[in-house]
Amino acid sequence: MFQLLNDFSPGLFIMQTILLLVVILLLRKFAWKPILDALTAREEGIENALNMAENARKEIAALEAKNDNLLKEARAERDAMIKEAKETGVRMVEEAKQKAKEESEKIISQAQAAITAEKNVALAELKNQVANMALEIAEKVIQGQMTSDEKQREVANKFAEEISLN
Amino acid sequence: MRKSKKITRYLLLTIVTLFATSLLAGGGEEGHAGPINTEEDIQAYIQHHLQDDHYFTLFTNGETGHHVGFALPVIILDGGVHIFSAAEFDHGNQLVEKGGNFYRYYHSKIYRTDENGTINYDERGFPSNGKPLDLSITKNVVGILLASVLLLLLFGGLAKSYQKGPIPTGVGRVLEPLVIYVRDEIARPNIGDKKYRQFMGFLLTVFFFIWILNLLGMTPLGFNVTGNITITVCLALFTFFIVQFRGNKEYWKHIFWMPGVPVIMKIVLMPIEVLGMFTKPFSLLIRLFANITAGHFVMMSLIALMILLKQDFGVVTSTTISFVLSLFIMLIELLVAFLQAFIFTMLSALFIGMAVADHDHH
8 A cells, every 4th residue: 555655656647647638638529529420420321221221111012002902993993894884785785676676566567557558459459350350251241141032041040049049 | 541551650660760779879777787587686677667667678688787778758847847868867876966956766766865865764664755746758658648649540540531431441440349339338338328428538538548558568668557556546536527527416415315215324324425436436546557567467477487487497398387377368468458448447437327327217
């Protein structure tokens, strides 16, 4: 202990205090501050970069999800549209068919009506002509048969027969 | 970077030149002559090495008493400033007269004496002569200056390298993790994320200062700066004053009126806590001083084994034993050099942390 006290040198103590103070101040200004600042800046930079990368990753994931959704929606829409178009097509065809059928039926019925009318007209004409022809024939026949009395009797008998038979 | 390299080269050149010139100039003679080969001689030699010195002695020829090294400038404050070379003392053989006072260099210290150079002793055997305030550039001051220049070059370079890019190059690659280590393992956990930044200047400087000086102490240049009680007292006082001045209300409350205990205990705890204020830095200064001094002592003793065992085992065996043991201790001391810097900084950070803590948990 006394040896230590004897060894203690006030002069060296003063020198050491001054030098250490100067060194601390100098190093703080020219070394520690810039070094620590640079380290902090670098660490913050790294942290920021990592955060940014993480954010970008998340954003990309979100974008991908969004794209997927959009794609799905588009697909669903397309499917719906196709379906609708198909249905519309089928319906249109059906309607056309129906319309055509109705039209044809109408035409047919009209034609039939026309045919019936024509037929009736034709028949009536035919009847008239036949009646006329029959009258002419009958006229000629009567003219021929009425040449003799006998024949007149025969015809009269025949008619009578027929009438009675009826 | 390039510039600092140049500066380093010039610095090295200067040191080498200084050594070379001093070798040519040579040293003087000291009292005792003859080779150092007895236990007492070795003891004295080690003691001498552990002390501060006004000569930068690389080695001494024991037989001729010729010192290889150079004298350092002496600056004494004693009714005026006296600056002269320590060579005037001639390793204690010469009295120096300055401003009407006689000074004698005795066991690495400068004493005021009469014209005959008489040294008086007190009852414990220490010289009782008055001592002038000795602000000399002693070997320790040279060590401190060297360490300071190294610190400024190394870390100034590291700081500059950040201007070029975020990742340092060269020696900065090695230094940067150490700075981060001090910040993340020493300062942050002990002081807290919010307040650690303002103490980083002190903690980083002290850490690297002690470490570099510890390592310098392991070189054959013969520095023993961190093993000097004056230096460790100074370092510990820095911590002490930072703690006292930056301590918050809570800190003083915990010392003088401990919350959460009965009044009687508060009164009992007060002197204990006040004592604790002083024992904390005291433990710091003793730990660092004792570890480094012990390291130097063991190291030198083991080297001295080579001489002491020479007669019993022969040159080869004694040298081998000494070499193996020294190498072993050297490796441990390399670890201790870091460990003591770490412990000093760690405990400083811990004490500062205790003084500035917010005590939300109460």
